[in-house]
Amino acid sequence: MAKKAIGKQSVSFEHPPIICGAGSVVGQKEAEGPYGTCFDLAEEDPKLDADSWEEAEGKMQKKAAELAIDHAGIKKDQLRYVVAGDLLGQLMATSFGLMSLELPLFGVYGACSTMGESISLAAVLVEGGFADYVLAVTSSHFASAEKQFRFPLGYGNQRPRAATWTVTGSGAVVIRSACAEEEDGVEKVFVEETGKKLCVKVTGITTGKVVDLGVKDSMNMGACMAPAAGEVICRNLEDFGRKPEDYDKIITGDLGLVGKDILIDYLRSKGVDIEKQYMDCGIEIYSEDQNIQAGGSGCGCSAVMLAGHILKQLEENKWKRVLFVPTGALLSQVSFNEGNSVPGIAHGVVLEK
Amino acid sequence: MAKKAIGKQSVSFEHPPIICGAGSVVGQKEAEGPYGTCFDLAEEDPKLDADSWEEAEGKMQKKAAELAIDHAGIKKDQLRYVVAGDLLGQLMATSFGLMSLELPLFGVYGACSTMGESISLAAVLVEGGFADYVLAVTSSHFASAEKQFRFPLGYGNQRPRAATWTVTGSGAVVIRSACAEEEDGVEKVFVEETGKKLCVKVTGITTGKVVDLGVKDSMNMGACMAPAAGEVICRNLEDFGRKPEDYDKIITGDLGLVGKDILIDYLRSKGVDIEKQYMDCGIEIYSEDQNIQAGGSGCGCSAVMLAGHILKQLEENKWKRVLFVPTGALLSQVSFNEGNSVPGIAHGVVLEK
Numbered sequence: 001m002a003k004k005a006i007g008k009q010s011v012s013f014e015h016p017p018i019i020c021g022a023g024s025v026v027g028q029k030e031a032e033g034p035y036g037t038c039f040d041l042a043e044e045d046p047k048l049d050a051d052s053w054e055e056a057e058g059k060m061q062k063k064a065a066e067l068a069i070d071h072a073g074i075k076k077d078q079l080r081y082v083v084a085g086d087l088l089g090q091l092m093a094t095s096f097g098l099m100s101l102e103l104p105l106f107g108v109y110g111a112c113s114t115m116g117e118s119i120s121l122a123a124v125l126v127e128g129g130f131a132d133y134v135l136a137v138t139s140s141h142f143a144s145a146e147k148q149f150r151f152p153l154g155y156g157n158q159r160p161r162a163a164t165w166t167v168t169g170s171g172a173v174v175i176r177s178a179c180a181e182e183e184d185g186v187e188k189v190f191v192e193e194t195g196k197k198l199c200v201k202v203t204g205i206t207t208g209k210v211v212d213l214g215v216k217d218s219m220n221m222g223a224c225m226a227p228a229a230g231e232v233i234c235r236n237l238e239d240f241g242r243k244p245e246d247y248d249k250i251i252t253g254d255l256g257l258v259g260k261d262i263l264i265d266y267l268r269s270k271g272v273d274i275e276k277q278y279m280d281c282g283i284e285i286y287s288e289d290q291n292i293q294a295g296g297s298g299c300g301c302s303a304v305m306l307a308g309h310i311l312k313q314l315e316e317n318k319w320k321r322v323l324f325v326p327t328g329a330l331l332s333q334v335s336f337n338e339g340n341s342v343p344g345i346a347h348g349v350v351l352e353k
Numbered sequence: 354m355a356k357k358a359i360g361k362q363s364v365s366f367e368h369p370p371i372i373c374g375a376g377s378v379v380g381q382k383e384a385e386g387p388y389g390t391c392f393d394l395a396e397e398d399p400k401l402d403a404d405s406w407e408e409a410e411g412k413m414q415k416k417a418a419e420l421a422i423d424h425a426g427i428k429k430d431q432l433r434y435v436v437a438g439d440l441l442g443q444l445m446a447t448s449f450g451l452m453s454l455e456l457p458l459f460g461v462y463g464a465c466s467t468m469g470e471s472i473s474l475a476a477v478l479v480e481g482g483f484a485d486y487v488l489a490v491t492s493s494h495f496a497s498a499e500k501q502f503r504f505p506l507g508y509g510n511q512r513p514r515a516a517t518w519t520v521t522g523s524g525a526v527v528i529r530s531a532c533a534e535e536e537d538g539v540e541k542v543f544v545e546e547t548g549k550k551l552c553v554k555v556t557g558i559t560t561g562k563v564v565d566l567g568v569k570d571s572m573n574m575g576a577c578m579a580p581a582a583g584e585v586i587c588r589n590l591e592d593f594g595r596k597p598e599d600y601d602k603i604i605t606g607d608l609g610l611v612g613k614d615i616l617i618d619y620l621r622s623k624g625v626d627i628e629k630q631y632m633d634c635g636i637e638i639y640s641e642d643q644n645i646q647a648g649g650s651g652c653g654c655s656a657v658m659l660a661g662h663i664l665k666q667l668e669e670n671k672w673k674r675v676l677f678v679p680t681g682a683l684l685s686q687v688s689f690n691e692g693n694s695v696p697g698i699a700h701g702v703v704l705e706k
Contacts (some may be wrong), residue, residue, distance in 0.1 A: 089442030090685035128481025332443035
């Protein structure tokens with residue numbers, strides 16, 4: 001078996017790549033939520049002075065990227081690759097938003113699991129010796145997502161209680177290599193000075209499969225995604241030989257209140273109880289009085305919670321080891337209108353101080 | 354600099370990953386073209402007995418994947434990852450088509466450059482020691498692409514001469530690691546026996562940036578993509594210290610007749626003449642009497658030409674070294690309707706016997 005592969009779907013990094021900078025940009029609703037003060041930048045104008053929602057989302061990506069680069073204490077040109085994506089058809093926000101960075105781009109799509117996918121690939125690029133610094137970015141925008149997947153905003157459709165609210169926000173992280181050397185049997189890890197404090201290791205990844213239990217309700221994405229999240233969490237625990245309590249937190253992206261219950265029941269049926277460690281970015285990001293039904297969702301949800309909150313908890317040693325599992329519903333307006341189900345996918349990333 | 358990185362945008366693989374199996378599935382028009390006999394499978398029914406064009410395209414991906422796995426002489430479960438994407442919003446063909454493979458999936462989007470992107474990432478995963486076997490797949494379908502990007506088929510719109518015809522087809526390759534070892538200063542490369550003949554090395558990659566010269570015509574994608582192709586070809590030659598004649602062929606994905614002229618002129622203006630080595634999959638795949646205007650296009654175009662023709666030429670030693678550059682137009686119906694330009698991206702892959 002490939003030397004860095006472990007178990008069936010995971011990688012354990014011998015010389016863990018380091019998240020050395022992060023940036024988060026959110027909209028007003030997110031700024032008014034319980035984590036409002038954690039984010040780097042809150043935009044009062046949801047259109048960011050752009051001509052369209054899509055352009056506005058792209059602008060958020062660019063701002064988040066610039067913040068992450070700045071916080072990493074590097075220059076843009078030190079980045080070898082950008083791994084980025086969003087929810088929109090043909091990755092509109094990414095293609096147009098990050099174009100002016102003029103960096104080699106791997107465009108990725110994993111629905112709302114994209115931050116897990118982009119960090120996974122960025123870590124692989126860095127740890128494999130292909131790059132010193134890689135930027136991972138993703139975003140979502142309430143208005144562009146509603147337009148893409150559901151109804152025009154002006155239609156004012158009613159939202160069922162299982163619906164989630166797409167987060168307006170973008171999160172970005174800079175991942176750098178940890179040049180390592182074996183010396184006298186003692187491992188010495190050399191990391192270049194960058195003058196910034198953030199230093200969280202990506203010690204492993206567990207890459208998800210598409211899981212489809214036949215749920216067809218685009219207003220209940222928590223139910224669509226929960227089985228995929230459950231599969232990846234089980235797989236991660238098995239591949240790394242860990243129990244839930246080996247993690248301080250097991251954090252899904254945007255299952256919301258409905259998906260949370262399904263996930264916990266699903267894992268219990270497999271003999272795994274994660275209730276004590278469990279947290280969902282979608283449940284956390286808004287407070288109940290913000291009229292968001294089952295919680296927040298979108299690529300931006302887990303991305304801004306990672307950049308604004310999770311990494312800081314690790315940095316401050318409040319948590320030692322976290323399993324971060326962004327979750328995606330593979331939904332398109334076309335597949336939905338054609339009567340297809342909404343399969344899920346999730347990608348796990350192990351983060352340690 | 355990261356040890357495997359060379360120049361500004363390239364990677365040179367120390368132990369080149371090997372393309373050990375390929376599969377190609379095409380529609381009737383492609384089967385009637387000059388390369389018709391090269392493809393593994395030609396579908397007479399463009400809908401493949403499916404309920405929608407999107408589902409049909411997904412079925413083609415699955416068939417191409419199964420052919421590649423079979424030709425590689427491996428079992429599906431030996432694959433560690435699938436890196437795949439398509440042109441449709443939210444990668445519909447990939448998500449639904451490859452679901453039943455039940456393999457960890459990295460979904461990617463690079464418009465028609467996707468085969469270059471997926472091979473690049475598959476090679477990185479394999480050479481970095483993260484996987485022994487990775488599958489790279491992509492597809493396009495004339496009917497699903499027209500529906501996604503332009504007009505309903507029943508509308509029967511006129512096509513300008515600069516328009517290209519989206520290839521109905523899917524190509525897949527299995528990439529495996531070349532386990533290598535240094536012994537007495539002599540490099541010994543061990544490759545496991547798989548019982549199949551295909552053995553083409555991926556010796557390097559050059560990853561492209563988004564390039565936008567402001568072209569807004571979705572019926573002239575050759576013009577949109579040519580500058581991105583030109584940039585990647587220049588960069589590849591510079592990063593590897595090569596001249597055009599160091600390649601037997603420099604092969605773009607789907608520039609078509611208009612894009613070809615722009616590319617050759619663009620490169621000449623930079624002092625690089627590739628006319629002798631140049632080939633474009635889009636120009637090759639159809640004959641002039643097939644009413645395809647400027648040529649073929651779509652992710653499937655370069656993918657089936659790679660699987661059906663290019664790899665065989667290398668395998669048979671007719672070509673020793675090829676620069677394969679799938680080219681993508683970052684177009685969406687929304688960005689187009691909003692009056693945006695169509696930026697291009699291209700990803701280069703160096704293939705050697």
